[in-house]
Amino acid sequence: MLTPRRQVLLLGFVLFLLLGALAVFASPLSAGNLEARLQRAADEALYSVRAEDWASVEMDGQVATVTGLAPDRIAQARALEAVRRAAWAGGIVAGGITKVIDETRLEREDADFELRADLVGGRLTLTGFAPDAAGQARLDELAELRFPGRASLDVRLAPGGAPAGWESAARLMLGELARLDYGTGLMKGDRLVVTGISTNPQTVSSVRAALQQGPAGFVSTALVRTPGGSFHARIEDPALCRTAIDAALGPRPIAFSPGSASLTEPSRNMLRRAGDAFARCETAPLVVAVRADPEEGGDPLALERAGAIITAMRAAGLAADRFEASVLPGEAHSAISFSIAAAELDTQEEVREDNGDAATEG
Template identity: 35%
Template sequence: MSFDRRTVLDLVLAPLGVLAYGFLCWYAVYVGPTSADKLETRFGEGAQAALSAPEFDWARVEMDGQVATLVGLAPTEELKSRALRRVALSSGRGGYLHGGVTRVVDQTDLIPPVGRYEFRAEKIGDRLKLSGFLPGPDARLRIEDWFAEQPDVVMAPIMDLAYRDGVPEGDWLGMLELGLAQLRRLTDGEFTIVNRRAVLKGEVRDSAIRQDITLRMARPPSGFSTDVEIIGTAVWSARLSGDLLRLNGQMPNARDRTRIEQLADRLFDGEIINDSGVGLMPEDDWVDAIEEALPNFLKFRDGALIFMGDQILIDGHATASVLDYLREDLVRSGGGVDIIQRAEATPLDLAAFEELPADSPPSRDVCQSALDEALGLSPINFEYARDELTRDSGPVLDGLLSVFQTCSHLVFEIEAATHARGRRIALQNLTSDRQQAFSSYFIAHGVPIDQLELPEIITTNSGVAWAGNLDTDRQISVRLRELEDD
């Protein structure tokens, strides 16, 4: 058998060709720029980059080949849909031959719509802070564009806003813009929208401006109601917005100005702007009332403490215990100035109640977590040999009140003990009085009497044994009634 030169070359080159083809396939699959692993990595990076905008900070992408899985807790239905579209188009229009992401699997959870849809704008001098809920990034952009169009904006507003579903029907953003426009005309003030009710409060010197603002706010978009509470220029005021406190107006003398400033500086951890001056005035006893009110006022979430010349106005939002202690202090101080207290009690925010659905009560497990959180906020203490709660119990009282109000479908037991670790804490009669006083506090704040039960006093040395990580010397505590008892 004879071989010509071409046949010999074929016999030599054919195996080499097969080897080369195999090498190219191996390189393409495992090493080259279009290898499966590298494609998956590239697609994953592209998908995550498509979600780099701040409104998608909740989202995360997991890749399996060319299939993307979107996970996270979406604030709104619209943001979830936008995220899914962005991931699907992040590496092209798709396709099975290196065409990009072929499919997006939705494994996100959706935050339920909120029942109390609230927006708040607070103005202190040239500073404006916006907080609360917006329906989405388009609404935020509309607000930013609105501020950009205003000719005399000194400082851009601070925005602490979250996106949520549940915005009321109607021109909600139109109501928001109307309120913001009037708020900017005030010296200091606050504008809030809660569902369909809008409230504007504040002060401005010019009576014509006050009248014009009132007329404009009286014509809101259809379906919305408005309240306007605007006063003239105050003699002196303290306005609180989060971590900012502004003191403004006139004090009778430099000594009073200094003592109020020093008191605020000692009690308030945030920024203080003191624009108070000194002006002659016939009476100065109102400063004593301000000094008495200031410690509790500085615990407000937000508010205003205003001396109008013949009366002191207190407005804002605070927890129930803070308002209770404020009233006690003002009654004790006496004084010759009338005090109008219009502040509203607001529930203490508990982490366990975040993202609760608006259309159903929280589960028993959520309520138990909130109860544990509330009981850990502070001790439950009483004055020596009395049934009067001490003020250091305020945080736990506020936390428990929030639990009782939010978990109104459940029953709670207020248990008490006369012993802990073998040491006698109080006589049984005193303990019973304290148990009753503790329960009465919440009933006085609107908790139904049948939501709280008072079991027999524990007289064993174990004390309140079920209190978990709480101080074993705690004489009073609260627990959910066992299911078998329901």
């Protein structure tokens, strides 16, 4: 029979074993619980940047592996950065994501080099790529100079991807955008568009003239106007038309009410602006295609949604024969695509891939 002292010691030992087991198997920092928590955080991070359609992430302890076919470099970079920031790294003991392995691929390795600047409420958001660290630093410095204390910068490196003269084009884009009350500048490949509003008619004329001449090696235009005024540009180049529409659409995805072809109000306004831009294009019709989801209306709903997009763009005064509605197959990566009809091009060229969740917005 154990003495009272030995009973106390035995009880203490049993409690020690129980607490140890609890720490190993039930604690939030236990291997299984930690990995599950990080998996949830990483999945939510991909959803937050609208990458859940093409990217997936798998946790192995505190190491995340991201896979998928990215539509472009910007989407690829945003997804990887979102996973990196999904849970504080902080080292192994702190219980965060310590490493992200990139196993994603680009859908089109020759995708257009892109740099986008959005001026809203006096603040600049600059996203896209620079071909080298020195150019990236000069671009960041210029943005801070033009928009002191008002610039949000997310320019990443993409060696070898920029067209000749990209830096001159970027300087022109930021310089002219800084003169507007609000607007967007977009470089895609060797095409450059600045669009926006200024209350000063002289500024509007000056920006138009600057973009009409444009930087060497680039085709460019300005879709700028005074409030209540109209754009005066004529765009005959299909690639420049594509860039103008993309600039007008903005960085947010087009969204519908769940299970319907009813556009959200922000999307309807955005598409009206895109219609204003397309009205300046003298090209073949614009093909609007929406991906069919067999679990949500299939081809009929997809075609109805394409029609709703066209209707919203036609509010800019465009005739019905300027558009064609189409359906993307269910396995297509893009939720929505815009393209210039192939009748004018050797091959059908894509205007924009909207990789957000076009089906629903709560």
